[in-house]
Amino acid sequence: MIIKSVNVEVFTYPSRRSVDSAGHSHPGDEKLAKMAMLRIATEEGPEGFAFGPPEVIRAHVVEAFARKVLIGQNPFDRERLWQDLVHWQRGSAGQLTDRALALIEQALWDLAGRALELPVHKLIGGYRDKVPAYGSTMCGDELKGGLATPDNYAAFAEQLVARGYRAIKLHTWMPPVSFAPDTKMDVRACAAVREAVGPDIALMLDGYHWYSRTDAFYIGRELQRLDFAWFEEPMVEDSAESYAWLAANLDIPVLGPETVAGKHYSRASWVKNASCDILRAGVAGVGGIGPCLKVAHLADAFGMDCEVHGNGAANLAVVGAIKNCRWYERGLLHPFLDYDEVPAYLNSLVDPMDTEGFVHLSQKPGLGEDINFDYIQEHRIERY
Numbered sequence: 001m002i003i004k005s006v007n008v009e010v011f012t013y014p015s016r017r018s019v020d021s022a023g024h025s026h027p028g029d030e031k032l033a034k035m036a037m038l039r040i041a042t043e044e045g046p047e048g049f050a051f052g053p054p055e056v057i058r059a060h061v062v063e064a065f066a067r068k069v070l071i072g073q074n075p076f077d078r079e080r081l082w083q084d085l086v087h088w089q090r091g092s093a094g095q096l097t098d099r100a101l102a103l104i105e106q107a108l109w110d111l112a113g114r115a116l117e118l119p120v121h122k123l124i125g126g127y128r129d130k131v132p133a134y135g136s137t138m139c140g141d142e143l144k145g146g147l148a149t150p151d152n153y154a155a156f157a158e159q160l161v162a163r164g165y166r167a168i169k170l171h172t173w174m175p176p177v178s179f180a181p182d183t184k185m186d187v188r189a190c191a192a193v194r195e196a197v198g199p200d201i202a203l204m205l206d207g208y209h210w211y212s213r214t215d216a217f218y219i220g221r222e223l224q225r226l227d228f229a230w231f232e233e234p235m236v237e238d239s240a241e242s243y244a245w246l247a248a249n250l251d252i253p254v255l256g257p258e259t260v261a262g263k264h265y266s267r268a269s270w271v272k273n274a275s276c277d278i279l280r281a282g283v284a285g286v287g288g289i290g291p292c293l294k295v296a297h298l299a300d301a302f303g304m305d306c307e308v309h310g311n312g313a314a315n316l317a318v319v320g321a322i323k324n325c326r327w328y329e330r331g332l333l334h335p336f337l338d339y340d341e342v343p344a345y346l347n348s349l350v351d352p353m354d355t356e357g358f359v360h361l362s363q364k365p366g367l368g369e370d371i372n373f374d375y376i377q378e379h380r381i382e383r384y
């Protein structure tokens, strides 16, 4: 099979998510948002797709790197193509990011699954067909009845449990929220949620990411008392030493790294330095499904869990393919938004959840995105 073209279609779709000055999502007025669909096509017919922000997979990235490496090649040679793209990263002056790399590699997996008529989670591992989800909240805000107070979090947690979730992860308040960051408020929200849902729901905290060691230690000890399942990214992840210090001083599992650069290579250092108890990687952050699997397998070899960061078809495929991940991250969730609403450019959700809190993996060929091609064509604003 030979790759003949690599193209991107940018289209608009209605969204009620807005982004604050620090990049956090919150509910907002409905507006048109932009999305890019990457399409890799072959001479023989099969195609693969990946969705992402247009800024990540922009025209220069497609022309200067993706086409140069992929056209004329066998799409099943994923590891070699990925390595060739990685070589281009150094000379790309920062243009070919890990996120762009991940979208290209993800589309190759989708293509392979569609060509072979198998779901990608079966191709890359095949461990399970359903997985428990944790409801991952949006960051705190100052919206009345939203996520503005510990009581708001408690009330929302009760709603999530009624929906079926058996686990909830709080993202608490970060600037530009006027009173953030505030370690005491974070702990109060966690305590209010534990009080509301009782002892049988797993809880996690992903708080402000720039706390000092002292602040992180304070919160971590409080979370231990509240029987939280893990403590995520309280400090700058560039300092693996700080995480080693925190993990050594707390009993609660410390989870990371999520945002640090370096693909699977940097995760190996975190394991060696005992900087975390549970490893973390997401497809977008580490440059693809392949490197995300490498992180998960690295963790497995050291007897560690690897919790996969983020929602979406590619992350769900990895979760379905491995044993050492307990949850799928479903979100981000907010009391003013309905996560179960299908985006206009898809015909169905990629991560449908039942009333027991299990997300069921798609058995369709590829990554399981049921794409509404008519919608995308009708709302297309750019093609390159």
Ligand code: MG
Residues within 6 Å of the ligand: 206, 232, 233, 258
């Ligand atoms: Mg996180």
